[in-house]
Amino acid sequence: MNQIEGSDQLGLVREQLTLPYIKRATENRSSESGDWDYVTADTKTETHCFHTYPAMMIPQVARRLISMFGRCGMTLLDPFCGSGTTLVEAHMANLNAWGIDINPLALLIARAKTTLLDTTRLQHHALCLLDGFEQDCQRIRKDPEFAPIPNFFNMDYWFKPSVSRQLSALHQRIFAIQDPAICKFFRVPFSETVREASYTRNSEFKLFRIPEDKLEQHNPDVGVMFFSKIARNLRGMTQLTQQAKGSAWVKILPEDARHQTSVPSNSIDLVVTSPPYGDSRTTVAYGQFSRLSLQWLGLSWEDIRNIDSRLLGGRRVVTLEAAAQTPTLRKILNQVATEDEKRALDVANFYYDFTQCLNELCRVCKLDAKACFVVGNRTVKRIPIPTDRILIEIAERCGFEYVDRFYRNIPNKRMPHKNSPSNIPGDLGKTITQEHIVVLKKIGEGLKVDVN
Template identity: 50%
Template sequence: MNKYRDKSWDFRTANTKQLTHCFHRYPAMMIPQVAGRLIDMFLSLYSNNCKVLDPFCGSGTVLVEAKRRGLESWGIDINPLARLIAKTKTTPIDSEKLKKFHGRFLKKLRDIFNDKYEFNKRVCIPKFFNIDFWFKPKVIESLSVIKHEILKIKYKDIQDFYKVVFSETVRDCSNVRNGEFKLFRIPEQKLKNYNPNVLLTFLEKAERNFKGIQDFYQELFSKNYLNIPVHILSEDTRVKTSIPDKTIDLIVTSPPYGDSKTTVAYGQFSRLSLQWLDFEEEVCRSIDKNSLGGKPSNNFDATQISKTLKSTLEKIAKKDKKRASDVLNFYNDMFLCIKELNRIMKPKSRICFVLGNRTVKGITIPTDEILTEMFEYFGFRHKETIIRDIP
């Protein structure tokens, strides 16, 4: 296997928050410089008619970078919060239209809060399970008022823009420990003095995102790329998607590194935001269960395809058979994804996976080698593996 380290991929000093990449923190985000460079590596092969897919699109980094290059793109994710963020990051809103609305909207919010309003009984307070555990009473009240005003916005793209600001405000003003993606509560002794300013948090994020989307719109306008299509699908790459056979030229993606229970809990990260945005409770709580490796898969054994996976699982099983079984479930699901990607890729297409090799029971799982063997099963040829350090 051709594998080497290249420090030019580290992007240690790069600004990773330009344009709409500044929107909404999200777990395990690919930095835009990596996504953009991977697209640029193969762009010349397709005469600027390259169709790009991110089958685990998350918050939409790859889709933004594809649109910046005038390329039609598709993104797939089972997480509705990820799809909302990705949709908003890739949807340019007319600068003048948004500018006029933005000023009026933020002024209205300031006026409501500055009047030391008595709580409006007509404002709907969410009733989801444990809301009082995760939010202080004053925070619940303030979030409810902001949400009430957002839902009055009639233009959907603008409403979604502020929903994304609201979602991040929900996370930052909750009782979840700072910097956590999983739901760990602030310790009781610290919670007593914890009084987040909901309005200020929302306003700061709104101004940051406003500048990002203004810059995004101007760049696309200058290149005549405003109407380049972005298709964000609420589908599952493990099963047949709505993308027709042999549609895609280039895949750039960063898939999950393992099951949500033991690696990045995308569902836990998203749950409070989705509850505040009125998604069904079952949807809010089922994301991690429905993610790769979230359920046992008895119909297939990926060790028949990858000898590296087989030998790795044998080592893990000597220490913990249950953990070995969990790891196998994840790679069984990943194989199903690769099978679907094989269906929708054109001949002579290219696939770029950005991966991390995790450790289970002290044993490193060489995911790059395992997935290479799975792709080779379908006739793909491995070109190279580039190792980068995460700054």
């Protein structure tokens, strides 16, 4: 039974919203561990619990790198900040932090996760929202037109009308909140609720609809989903405010890491980042993952549609020759091109874009700054692509030197690479099961690579 039909589950959620937060006995923020796998670690403490996002870094890895190479008062940059895992960890370690990302959903989540808010005020707003939502549901029961369904592309395909009405009621109440930081805090669980309440298969990052014969039974309780997430996020925010006691700042930029950014030259002491594994079309579909949320949050269809093409490797703009700037990359591009010239161009364009990012990183880093990259080696046309090696070779041309490298097994990640390269059922391509953590150091201006 959903909220429009009237369920009493929301009463239980109301209790959760009013409970004071109690520190759990098992909480352990130590990142010390023999290996980098963190198989049993709790990755959802503090505001890390806020919103899923594709290919998230785990907080323990960011925390460990920051403790190895950072010091209180330093300035960190994550040029592919995604949902802001590194920024939250930097903030708690009292480092100033810049984050950059193109995806508006990533920016919203990262900003909400790093904006400290008074939880008593949030709790008050949450309870007002809940009272308002219950009244709205009563009205919708009498007059379904009370909450008009917004008219956006494919709305009926992805949402049941009863779900859309509840989302519409919540949307109106959230966007009526005057304080921008508080409004942002509530937009995050709203975004998650949009995705979960839609007809999307939630186990996938790409947009796939649940089977036709399951649509009828799909009756999510939008109110329970939304307000339980708020209760969870309130606990996360309470933990963050307990941990982040310093005066460090976080600045998050809606910019493109390939071009000159607003980060000042020679200002960064430490980079900790996990770049995309490859182009969004064939690896992680950031645009598709974000689409329904961004439609409900009011972005134009034109902006949403273009997200993937603006990410690394999103456009074919260079030739194989122009991109093949290092020995390993040259060899790999030749191998892929013998199988499939177009796929080789995708790979080439991804690394060409990556080179531009490394040039920009060299501009903003101080001399001796450490730059830590968490990368995965994917396969294309069954050919393993050693991104770790390619990264080191490109970085050496851009003014960095290799320092160290660590490996981590990915315990249980939703990866998109289990495709069938041969289109034979059951013949699955290799999934990325290991990540490489490559540590570099800026040693000079390096060769300026010929990129625009």
